Amino acid sequence: MTTLLLLGYGYAAERIAERHADRFGKLIVTARSADNVDALRARGLDAYLFDGTGVSAELSLALRPVTHVVSSIPPAEASDPVLAALAPELARSPNLAAVGYLSTTGVYGDRLGAWVDEDTEPQPNGPRGHRRLQAENQWRAFAEGSGATAIILRLPGIYGPGRNTLMQLRAGTAKRIVKPGQVFSRIHVDDLADAVAAALLNPSAGRIWNVADDEPAPPQDVVTYAARLMGLEPPPAVLFEEAQLSDMAQSFWADNKRVANRGIRDRLGVTLTYPTYREGLHALWTQSNGG
Numbered sequence: 001m002t003t004l005l006l007l008g009y010g011y012a013a014e015r016i017a018e019r020h021a022d023r024f025g026k027l028i029v030t031a032r033s034a035d036n037v038d039a040l041r042a043r044g045l046d047a048y049l050f051d052g053t054g055v056s057a058e059l060s061l062a063l064r065p066v067t068h069v070v071s072s073i074p075p076a077e078a079s080d081p082v083l084a085a086l087a088p089e090l091a092r093s094p095n096l097a098a099v100g101y102l103s104t105t106g107v108y109g110d111r112l113g114a115w116v117d118e119d120t121e122p123q124p125n126g127p128r129g130h131r132r133l134q135a136e137n138q139w140r141a142f143a144e145g146s147g148a149t150a151i152i153l154r155l156p157g158i159y160g161p162g163r164n165t166l167m168q169l170r171a172g173t174a175k176r177i178v179k180p181g182q183v184f185s186r187i188h189v190d191d192l193a194d195a196v197a198a199a200l201l202n203p204s205a206g207r208i209w210n211v212a213d214d215e216p217a218p219p220q221d222v223v224t225y226a227a228r229l230m231g232l233e234p235p236p237a238v239l240f241e242e243a244q245l246s247d248m249a250q251s252f253w254a255d256n257k258r259v260a261n262r263g264i265r266d267r268l269g270v271t272l273t274y275p276t277y278r279e280g281l282h283a284l285w286t287q288s289n290g291g
Contacts, residue, residue: 001025001026001065001067002024002025002026002067002068002097003024003025003026003027003028003065003066003067003068004021004024004026004027004028004066004067004068004069004070004200005028005029005030005063005066005068005069005070006027006028006029006030006070006072007030007050007069007070007071007072007073007082007086008030008031008032008071008072008073009029009030009031009036009040009045009047010072011158011160011162011163011189012072012102012155012158012189012192012193012196013029013070013072015160015189015190015192015193016070016192016193016196016197017029017045018193019190019193019194019197020193020194020196020197023197023201024068026046026065027045027046028046028047028048028062028063028066029045029046029047029048030047030048030049030050030059031047031048031049031050032049032050032051032052033049033051034049037049046062048062050082050085050086052073052076052081052082052084052085053085054085055085055086055089059089060089063086063089063090063092063093064092064093064094065093065095066090066093066095066096067093067095067096067097067098068097068098068099068100068200068201069090069096069098069099069100070099070100070101070102070196070200071099071100071101071102071139072102074131075131075132075134075135076131077127077131079134079135079138080134080135080138080139083138083139083142087142090142090146091142091145091146096146096147096148097148097149097203098143098148098149098150098151098200098203099139099142099143099148099149099150099151100151100152100153100196100199100200101135101136101139101150101151101152101153102153102155102196103132103133103135103136103152103153103154103155104129104132104154104155104156105154105155105156105185105210105212105257105259106124106125106128106129106132106252106255107122107124107129107132107133107136107154108120108122108123108124108154108255108257108259109122109123109124109125109129109255109257110125110254110255110256110257111255111256111257111258112181112256112257113181113182113183113256113257113258114257114258115257115258115259115260116210116257116258116259116260117210117259117260117262117263118154118206118208118209118210118263125251125254125255126251126254128251129255136152139152140152140207149203149204149207150207151199151200151203151206151207151208151209152207152208152209153195153196153199153209153211154208154209154210154211154259155187155192155211155212156184156185156186156187156211156212156259157184157185157186157187158186158187158188158189158192159186159187159188159189159277159280160188160189160190160280160284161189161284161287163189164226164280164281164284165222165223165226165281166226166229166230166281166284166285166288169223169226169227169230169232169235170230174223174226174227174235175223175235175238175243176219176220176223176224176234176235176236176237176238177219177220177237177238177239177240177243177245177253178218178220178237178238178239178240179239179240179253181256182218182219182240182253182256183216183217183218183256183257183258184216184217184218184219185212185213185216185257185258185259186212186213186217186222186277187211187212187213188213188272188273188274188280190273190274191211191213191270191272191273191274192211194270194273195209195211195264195268195270196211198264198268198269198270199264199268202268205267205268206263206267206268208263209263209264209268210259210260210261210263210264211261211264212259212260212261213261213272213274213275213276213277213280214261214272214275214276215275215276215277216257216258216259217276217277220237222277222281223235225277225278225281226281226285229281229282229285230285240253
């Protein structure tokens, strides 16, 4: 029997479980507080506490039958907190087959708008990108030592129900920032979940996957399209230099690249439900209005 462990039951992991738990014999999830564990168990999930600092006897026992792992827990400065605490326990799982790590397309760094694919050599900018690349390498090393397959899933900006430009426009927080030539890739959380499940259940197909939609686009175009769906006037354009962004946001805007998704389409056979932001936002708008 296959057993899927989702480490860090957040936005992406919850969608993976909702869409694909039935493809595994058993599902185990973790949360970082006792209150969250109790809430998840009240929903019928087999949930355990993991706050990145240690392993309880209860969690240790639950890990023994695990065959597939997906970690969405971000790295710390020195090392990946999951591996720092759980590597010996996971390595003792006798049937561990595949470990998936949700990384970021930020490891490619700035490419001045050029395309990148899975064969592109990472060149991260800044400490966050370097930590992600370090974590990828740590997961690969762990998998090699434990006889499992490491699957690295590089993600761009994620949107979907509860997290999208439509909601920002409703709240009055959406900004139409313009930086000439700037594009971002993105992925709807449903398509993300489908790609993760496909990669996890087909480990022989590849080890690194870019999980992005078909059309990298200027961020101001996304805001304009969302506003038109809602029948609103788009927010006024703000030049990037005048946007007064936080240091973290500025580091995000420092990377300009187009992320190719041929791998998940051609080698994994993933058909995107939302191939561009237009289909994704249109579906979200329809759903929010009872369609």
